[in-house]
Amino acid sequence: MKKHLIILILSIIFAASCKDNKEMAKPIGIAVQPPVAKKKPHTITVHNDTRIDNYYWLNNREDKEVLEYLHAENTYTKTVMQHTEAFQKQLFEEMKARIKEDDTSVPYKLNGYWFQTKFMAGKDYPLYIRKKEGLNTPEQLLFDCNEMAKPHNYFKLGGISISPDNTMAAYSTDTVSRRQYTIRIKNLNTGEVYKDEIENTTGSITWANDNKTLFYAKKDEVTLRSYKIYKHVLGTNSSDDIEVFHETDDTFNTFIYKTKSKKYLVIGSSSTLSTEYRILNADTPNDDFKVFQERVKDLEYSIAHFNDSFYIITNADNATNFKVCKTPETKTSKENWQDLLPHRTDVLVEDIEIFKDYLVVNERQNGLNTIRIISWNGKEDYYLPFDNETYNAYLGNNPDFESEILRYGYNALTTPSSVIDYNFKTKTKEVKKEQEVLGGVFKKENYESKRLWATARDGVKIPISIVYKKGIKLNGSNPLLQYAYGSYGATIDPSFSSIRLSLLDRGFIYAISHIRGGEYLGRNWYENGKLLTKKNTFTDFIDCSKHLISEGYTSKKHLYAYGGSAGGLLMGVIINMNPELYNGVLAAVPFVDVVTTMLDESIPLTTGEYDEWGNPNEEEFYTYMKSYSPYDNIKPQNYPNMLVTTGLHDSQVQYWEPAKWVAKLRELKTDDNKLLLHTDMDAGHGGASGRFESLKEVALEYAFLLDLEGIKH
Structure with a gap:
């Protein structure tokens, strides 16, 4: 059970616009000119404050002129980066070569079957299989996503829910990348896919215990907020489905699941700072749900x-x-x-797992994960030992109360991910699987990780997790990529990445700044980085940058920053405040037009974000938000080299935010540095859907950074 049930990381030159607009962009030292977006003034007045948005017109993905502009930006990016194409291919192949293509997940047992996910060499998508009773029995193929994906440019298999009698699987698919899933039901004995089809859902499906009734959450067509729970009976038309709950508060989302005990169906309603649940015995799906504890402002449970x-x-x-x-x-x-x-x-409770003899608690103390084991009889209470200075440990898949085995995961910046089974009785552990890093080159002892502490301008100590290849000299000449997120209480743990080795092996240092706005140092760490304290998030990152420079890990000429989504907002603010600190910035699906977006209640997720950013319909929040909003604070000054990525179908941060941001930066910036926008015309917030397809975007990002450092191979 997770404490947060969520809580959200993208061909032609637009010659016509250049001709129509006299304000041509300045050259950047290469032959090709960047596209210049037309300026069409749009007035927005709130609280007697008027803003002029010249690029508001880009807010229409159906407009031919908008699509032409995005294609023009893609062509420009491709042209500017053309000299790195061979290098991009090299990076893609080496990152792909480290990943085991024919791979299988560690099996877990549920309701008499063992379930696994398999990847096959040369295939982009997984296969889902199960085996009855034992691991040595014949496998049954449930879903081959490679076949299911063939007709589509984008494909995502969402939830899979097996009926209690094991004969049917309800599953969901998204073929647009808007996270609007269609639910279907498959007979696992015959392979038949029933005619039942339910559109515009969250993708999660929950069976009642009668093997014929299932529940799901429907999304609002415009805002994409999950706002209604429906009941569907197998074999009936979805138009006859019964609404069992309507979440009328547009700051809340709703969802449904079944408890691990299989006894209760649970409807949840969640906002950023409040929750409410309703329960119903899963044996009686036609009865009414009962409120567990009514919602109270700021009460989370x-x-x-x-x-x-x-x-x-x-x-x-x-x-x-x-x-x-x-x-x-x-x-x-x-x-x-x-x-x-x-x-x-001093201890944050993040998660629990219940067994017949033990309660297991996932906690966080001084930023580090701990796993605490408490026996119900009161005789045992201890923590699993971890010996790294900075690491990531978490509870795994544990569906069986009766098990004497706890499954958990572990990795660190220098240590590949492991799936570990811990025996409560013998107090021994077995590594069921450690991530293989192929290629025969990687050795964890060749890398070093540590945790640094930077002092923020208000005296608070900010932790930084850092990794690099051993042997570097701290003389300021090292290229360093600094990453952070810093919103929604989401903690970015120091995890291993085989992909990142392509930077580390070329001399880069990688740093994660655990800034306020996350929960790395407890709930107060989050409280002091949202709403009217949000600017702490941005100044923390900048102060970490200054610390890394002063300690000789890098210099202004070699420091790079990276953030995505709300972390892209972070990128937008820091380049307005201190652009001189960074040679380059990567901003993925960046949330940069904060004020305009938060004023538009028709945009997906807006109303549910008020507890995070504030409601700009209230003047105090409007003024504060406007004071840091990246798009509203662009000014004539030099900016770092920048690569901005987005997805046309993004449902969380709409593509027009980065598109407008880039257009306005082009208009006002006074430097000749690179400013590139790449829009994935087939994808959304999570990027490409294929297993390896997303590596092509990473290769582009890495080539951008390495090229700025003069590293060509």
């Missing part, structure tokens, strides 16, 4: 069921870092909750 009780992770009673409570299944309201693990100011 999540629930798990075991035996005759519910277990709750909550911030109730000022438990800022969350605590674990227990309550009888017949008395679920807050006044009945009893503390099981009290709140601690």
